Amino acid sequence: MVQRWRPVIGLEIHVQLKTESKMFCSCRNNPEETVPNVNVCEVCLGHPGSLPIINQQAVRQVVKTGLALQGKIPQWTKFDRKNYFYPDLPKGYQISQYDQPLVQGGWLEIPGKKIRLRRIHLEEDTGRLLHLKKEQTTLVDFNRAGIPLMELVTEPDLEGGEDVRVFAKEFQLILRSLEVSEADMEKGQMRVEVNISLAREGEKLTSGTKVEVKNLNSFRAAKKAVDSEIVRQKSLLEKGEKVIQETRGWDGSKTVSQRVKEEAADYRYFPEPDLLAFALDPAWVEEIRREIPELPAEKRERFEKEYQLSETEGETLVRNPFLASFFEKAESELKNWAQIEKIPLAEQPQLQSLLINYLLTDFQGRLESYSGEGVLVTPENFAELIILIFQKKISSPLAKRILKIMFEKGADPSQVMEEKKLGKIEGKKEVEKLVQEVMTENASAVEDYRRGKEEVLQFLLGQLMRKTRGQIDPQAAKEKLQQFLQLD
Numbered sequence: 001m002v003q004r005w006r007p008v009i010g011l012e013i014h015v016q017l018k019t020e021s022k023m024f025c026s027c028r029n030n031p032e033e034t035v036p037n038v039n040v041c042e043v044c045l046g047h048p049g050s051l052p053i054i055n056q057q058a059v060r061q062v063v064k065t066g067l068a069l070q071g072k073i074p075q076w077t078k079f080d081r082k083n084y085f086y087p088d089l090p091k092g093y094q095i096s097q098y099d100q101p102l103v104q105g106g107w108l109e110i111p112g113k114k115i116r117l118r119r120i121h122l123e124e125d126t127g128r129l130l131h132l133k134k135e136q137t138t139l140v141d142f143n144r145a146g147i148p149l150m151e152l153v154t155e156p157d158l159e160g161g162e163d164v165r166v167f168a169k170e171f172q173l174i175l176r177s178l179e180v181s182e183a184d185m186e187k188g189q190m191r192v193e194v195n196i197s198l199a200r201e202g203e204k205l206t207s208g209t210k211v212e213v214k215n216l217n218s219f220r221a222a223k224k225a226v227d228s229e230i231v232r233q234k235s236l237l238e239k240g241e242k243v244i245q246e247t248r249g250w251d252g253s254k255t256v257s258q259r260v261k262e263e264a265a266d267y268r269y270f271p272e273p274d275l276l277a278f279a280l281d282p283a284w285v286e287e288i289r290r291e292i293p294e295l296p297a298e299k300r301e302r303f304e305k306e307y308q309l310s311e312t313e314g315e316t317l318v319r320n321p322f323l324a325s326f327f328e329k330a331e332s333e334l335k336n337w338a339q340i341e342k343i344p345l346a347e348q349p350q351l352q353s354l355l356i357n358y359l360l361t362d363f364q365g366r367l368e369s370y371s372g373e374g375v376l377v378t379p380e381n382f383a384e385l386i387i388l389i390f391q392k393k394i395s396s397p398l399a400k401r402i403l404k405i406m407f408e409k410g411a412d413p414s415q416v417m418e419e420k421k422l423g424k425i426e427g428k429k430e431v432e433k434l435v436q437e438v439m440t441e442n443a444s445a446v447e448d449y450r451r452g453k454e455e456v457l458q459f460l461l462g463q464l465m466r467k468t469r470g471q472i473d474p475q476a477a478k479e480k481l482q483q484f485l486q487l488d
Contacts (some may be wrong), residue, residue: 004201007230008361009120010210013171015181016125017061022146023054023097023124024095029147029157029176036141044124044146046091051274054079055232058148059102060288061180062122063280065072065150066103068178069117080124083268087140088127096123098269101275108154108174110166111295150181156195156205161223162229168192169219173296173319184218192216194226198233199244200375208233209243211254214470225250247257248367258399299324307331308349315354316364322375323367327359329379330386337387355386362400366407376410377403397465435480438464449485457481 009088019029025043033039045054063073080098082401092200127145143301145281152171158164172183172190185188193215197208212249213229216222232255248255271277296318303324303394317324334355338344338348367375385402388394394402405416439446442463449456456477464477 003232004190005198006201006204006205007159007226008156008197008199009160009164009226010156011152011154011164011167012157012195013152013168013211014125014191014193015152015175015183016059016189017056017150018179019061019148019150019180022053023058023122023148025057027146031144031147031187033143036139036143039143040145044090045142046340052095052272053465054278055148056276058122060151060152061178062102062120062147063285064105064178064191064288064292065152065175065180065488066120067285068174068292068295069103069106069108069120070119071103071106071120073102073280073285074100074104075282076100076277076279079272080269082123083271084266086126087138088129088145090127090142094123095275097121099243102280105125108167108171110163110170113157113163115157115163115167118153118155120150120152121150123151135450137193152437156197156286161226164192164194164226165219165223168222170296177293177295177321185194185219188217190221194222194229196226196229196233198230198237209246209338211243211255212247214247214249214258216250220254221250225255228253229255243478268371307352308357309356313360316360320364323359323364326375326382327356328377330359330383332353333383334386336382337450341387343387343390343393350388351386354390355383358386358399358403362403366403370407375407378410381412388413434464434468435477437486438467439483439484446485460485 016031017029022029022039022044024377025041025134027039027044030039040202063409066073066316078096079095079102081093082098083093083386085092101119106117106120108117109115125144125147127136127140127142128291129140143184154167158167165171167191171446172185175181175183175190181189185191189307195210195214196213197210199205199208211229211233213225216225228250229248236243244257244260246260248256250256299318300314303309303317304311309317318325331352334351335348338351343351359382365379383405389396394413401411403418409416411419438460442460445456445460449460460481461478464481468477
């Protein structure tokens, strides 16, 4: 009989919060600092006699996150000492939260399932170790020590690497929407740890031995590490061997053993003696609740209903807050332009299709390569550009040229066309003259076409578009080329 196994997976996600100062002192919270050990003081270095002070902004951000995830905010909370020795932990302990976290429960929905949350708590980050293999030494940078660190712990409701990947991506998007963290995994601002065990079908989910895979720094790595660990544990169990409770890492192809897993008792948690337990004013909590913006799931649903966007289009906008905001403003401006230009209501859906198409291709492409401090293109000017395209006053290649200049100068499209003397070439005689010039300049290609090489037409069309700098309608140009090519 084939033994069946069910993966049981829970997550622990650490997030560096976006605050001005560290968690318990006034040192600057600057994860981008490259000079080591400059953002440090007696408190975050654990000097004798120094006393911590709670960062209210960090507490507020954790409460905000908890409320966005349907968590319960208790009336009282406290900090605890988590005792362990490691070179990047200057105090010899970490100020964290144990049995009275800031957020209890909650959930986050991913496609097909609702992942329950156990808790979200607040603690301080550790320092950073730099291992120099050539010099056979290790350096310690304490700039990161004491940065506010939020930890989210889920219930074991996930069942595979894809669940982990989707959950982490959605959580990152929520964090960015709330503006509590950039949650950049490559920069270590968000770190995923996974607890994995396998339970026999029909037995309790707690029947398996739990293994923790730590410090996964990308969504792809998280998915691959989870799937690899499931295969490893399944292989052991089917051979009758035991899974050891331990902490493992990910080397890019497999999980590797690091150390035996500690239990809570090993950390000797006890209430932080330098910080009193404190109450969370319900009125203050409600004030934070009112600050919560539209969340990604709500925005997806609204975009699909209100603008009839496809799932892919909606997802692209939701994952780029600037692009989403720009789209809605440009769409509103487009309606104003449609009224001014007396475009029939029945044709206006075509306008929106043009808008979303150019926004997610040409505009987004320019945006990704743009190096200026602020985007100079306004939603109103972008909407005007879409109107010009729709009315066939400019061709698609010409629109791309105009958009490039708009990004550089912030001018409206009509102004660009006037200054650069750009406009659609429509006169019959002028078009015919240009077609004849291209045919004369590419006589051998014309002969190839007339011998049956029809693919040459695209080459000649490209030459014509280049010659006119995109100021001619491609379809009209193609028809005129075909007409002249058929003449002897």
